[in-house]
Amino acid sequence: MEFLTTFVNGLSLGGIYAMIALGYTMVYGIAKMLNFAHGDIIMVGGYTVHTVLPFLAILLSGVYNPTVAIISSIIAIIAAMVFCMMLGIVVEKVAYKPLRGASPLAVLITAIGVSYLLQSLAQMIFGSAPKHVNIKALDFGILKIGGLAIGYNTIITLVCSILVMIALSLFVKFSKTGRAMVAVSEDKGAAQLMGINVNRIIMITFAIGSALAALASVFFLLKAPTMTPTFGSLPGIKAFTAAVIGGIGSIPGAMIGGILLGVIECFAQAVPAISPYTDAIEFSILIILLLVKPSGLLGKMRREKV
Amino acid sequence: MKKTICKILAVLMCFAMVGAAFVGCKKSDDVIKIGLTGPLTGGASIYGIAVKNSAQLAVDEINEAGGLNGIKFELDMRDDEHKPENVENLYTALVEDGMQVSLGTVTTKPGLEFKNLSKEDNIFFLTPSATGDAVPEFSNGYQMCFADSNQGTAAAEFFNDNYEGKKIGIFYKADDEYSTGITKNFKDALDASFSADLKEANFTGEASTFDSQIQTLKDCEVVFMPIYYTPASQFMTQATKVENKIVTYYGCDGFDGIDAIEGFDITTIPQEISMLSHFNSTAKEGPAADFIKKYNDKYDEEKEPLNQFGAAAYDCVYAIYEALKVAVENGEEVDADTSASDMCEILKKVFNSDTFEFRGITGKCEGDEKSHISWSEDGTVVKEAIKYIVKEKNA
């Protein structure tokens, strides 16, 4: 039974990693850059929810009942997603777009700069004290099946991340913008010649990635509600690892990678003797996996031509 | 012509930059300069900021009251980001800018560098919150907080006396010297009767999801948590979401501030939360409460909340002030030009003397009386710890 509980916990943590990794993998696949600031977008999402929720509570104080509470929480989530979307676009326009065509390393460095900037701005605005974001309305309690106790949020997280994955896959496969994204990721120059507005497509990608980060931050906060200005970097780097395990650029790959990482993490932490080495274990698995499959589980193997 | 101007400007810039290396903020005249380093940015900055504010509060109060026979004090705090590698730079700069006496560092790991550096120059330091056992190793180092070994042993004694026959668990941070230090001493001093059933769980780094650890500890009745309050609050909130038999959470001074996390409603945690500390930051009366009020009047409670680190820093400044006063009464000469090394000898003599007792706000205060604090020769503090219940068990 304990095994099963740990497994379910791993799934829910993995669901969160997967959602962040989905954003990561989209941005990487299309803009071909490691967005180190992605983790900090998660942080901004968390702080937005934290700012908007009390404001809504005051606004709706007259008509406060459980349904209104749920609706206002959802409004806060949407607000966070919209805000992060705009932030993602601004960051892309200011820090990444001028460097299109320059060496990918230069973009990597500005991404790191943006990450520092967001963290220190958050510290300046909100202070470094931890904040507890209590989204009470979205806490639905525990579902008991036999001896197994699963939080409803665990299920919601998992279902949501799967839904997001399916939606993204469909979007990329069937919508016009999605097809354009694939084209841009294959060959920017050729896509431009076919009349695709590459800048616009990359902007949309950043918007989607950032919105997903904001959504993931809400699920993360439902699980672990206390946050500080630096709380995004750890899930950020874990999601990066997940995206690589799955094969960067592959949407189902990010999902599998995230889940795998979450489950491994939970099992490692369940044994006190090896729990301090959790990170080392995760990274070792990554290295071994990459040695066997050099472009991740579902990544495309690109043949190099002369 | 334009080009020449540009050239001159560029060269001037270079000179300005090199020049900047040789100018620091020099000590103003007629003050005794107290220097320290602590995290003002980054993850641990909440502790450093509380220390900075509280120490400044004490310095301002002392200066307003006339200082040490007219000699004012000045505080200079540098940001070490909780990284030991930054300490040497900052320390040397502080010494060059005229630091005469120090509060050491806010956290332990930078403190291990600081103690070695200050030993060479013989600079007196009284650290508010670097709890590591090795911090006051040399004769010039003193602590205002309890040392890790002290806290671990004291907690174990409490467990031996009060929780006999209960199932005990420990939740600690495996890569943190504060947490592992206390855990080790706690386990050493714990009665053998507990050992058979002792459950352990740990985490590292910035981890904040503790499902697996909660699973491990769910059958325990008392969980000892020698960790800081942010992960502790995460653990408690997440543990409410699964069935567990935990009755009491028991923490050390790192717990302090857990009830002040913005947005965290402590009553949603059904368990009892107790801690062993030297300062009660929920105090409603007595000297501690007076200090809390003074702090909150001056600083933004939400952005820069007070914790025991700050209270200890407040006491540190006053302890140094009182000790200097005693020294002056004993006929020692102390003024703004006293060298750091002379100052160190003077202060050491006072701190090591049997008669010196400081009345502060940390440690156990009886009613309106301030607490009794003194120091043993090895630099550790002697005062009475307070075991207090942050939150009663929900009915």
Added chain:
Amino acid sequence: MKKFTSLKNYISYIVIGLVTVICVILSLSGVLKASTAILLEEIAIKIMLAVSLSLVVGFLGELSLGHAGFMCVGAYLGGKVAYVLTQQLGEDDPILNIVILVIALVVGGICAGICGFLIGLPALRLRGDYLAITTLAFGEIVRTIFLNTSEESFGGPIGLPTPRFNKEWFYVICFIMVLITLFVIQNLIRSKHGRAIKAIRDNEIAARATGINVTRYKLIGFILSAVFAGLAGVLYSYTKFNVSSQIFDYNYSIEILVIVVLGGMGNIGGSIISAVLVTFLNRELANILTGNLAVLKDIIYAVILIGIVIYRNAPGLKNFREKYNLKKLFSKKKKTAEVTSDTVAKEEN
């Protein structure tokens, strides 16, 4: 003209040598402040790290995010050897101290080199960003393992106690090590091996077709880079009383990468200059922005970083760069604009 190029080849040695000599004179006359001596140590270590990373990133063309891991290996193993030897043999004899330092350097360098070999192996199979995350993973694994050792072996969370070299003079040793690093790496790059490495960077398949042993050169690049990072780690351990592996996280690797990128890819002189400037800037910001202003430090650093990278690399700013260029500012007036823009174009390649 030939004389001029040969002088240009040695300019970095000359400048660093001169700076060292000037500092030694200042030290002897007692003018050099202790804080400046410490800054010099730090700068020297950063130069070593930047130059060695530049070999992998700039010349071999592989992105490495695990440089701090090699440094960690050097700092811990070299530091441990130094500590044990100092404990056994005493610390009073200066000559003995130097001997111990050399032994520590050798041990740290070799161990880091072995790790470099281990990381070089997957590098043969992995491409680009996949290799980057592998190196990042390696660095984190090393860090986590050292962090969880027992107190008796490597200190665990408290960190490893290490001997601290006399802080007034240690920078001289650091700069000697910088000169050695430069000598080895520059000579390698200017030799036929260096041209082979650059050929691999520019086009691996073409390089292989011309008979270059790609495996061998990639491994050489990784091992050498790791060895010098390890040496820098040993020096680092000598500048601290206590080494804790928490410092060597991926952020530290990124810090070094920032230095290399700011200095210009494949430009060793640039790496040196940017190592000096970045270290200096960080130090000054930390000293100037005390108290309430400390939070501005990271903001200023981040804005400067973004600004410089965009200014130096943005394709859209090419004309602007050519118009306002330091090189042009200090070049002789006779040179025509074409020549200057030509050098800029070369630099970009």
